[in-house]
Amino acid sequence: MTELLLRRGAHADVPDSEGRLPSDALRGSSSEAASKRQVHLVSFLSLKCLAARAMVEQALPLKGQALPPNMEDFLRLHMTEQQQKTVFN
Numbered sequence: 001m002t003e004l005l006l007r008r009g010a011h012a013d014v015p016d017s018e019g020r021l022p023s024d025a026l027r028g029s030s031s032e033a034a035s036k037r038q039v040h041l042v043s044f045l046s047l048k049c050l051a052a053r054a055m056v057e058q059a060l061p062l063k064g065q066a067l068p069p070n071m072e073d074f075l076r077l078h079m080t081e082q083q084q085k086t087v088f089n
Helices: 004-005 022-027 032-036 046-057 069-077 082-088
Strands: none
Touching: 004 022, 046 069, 069 082
């Protein structure tokens, strides 16, 4: 299912409400069919997604920064709720 969502345009690096990434679901799949079929996540990542993840991982404090609204929304998309509280509050 994860592979289908990625092929249809889902972001490969957006955490769910519990902070899990699609790569976590792919790693957790233990069926023989799934292990024969590998999904290379790098082919589903854009440069701007990689940059957003780097900013999130560095926990750069962005409160009070003059970010364009679309950039803030894009960054929030790549964060868990806890990360959003840390970075934007």
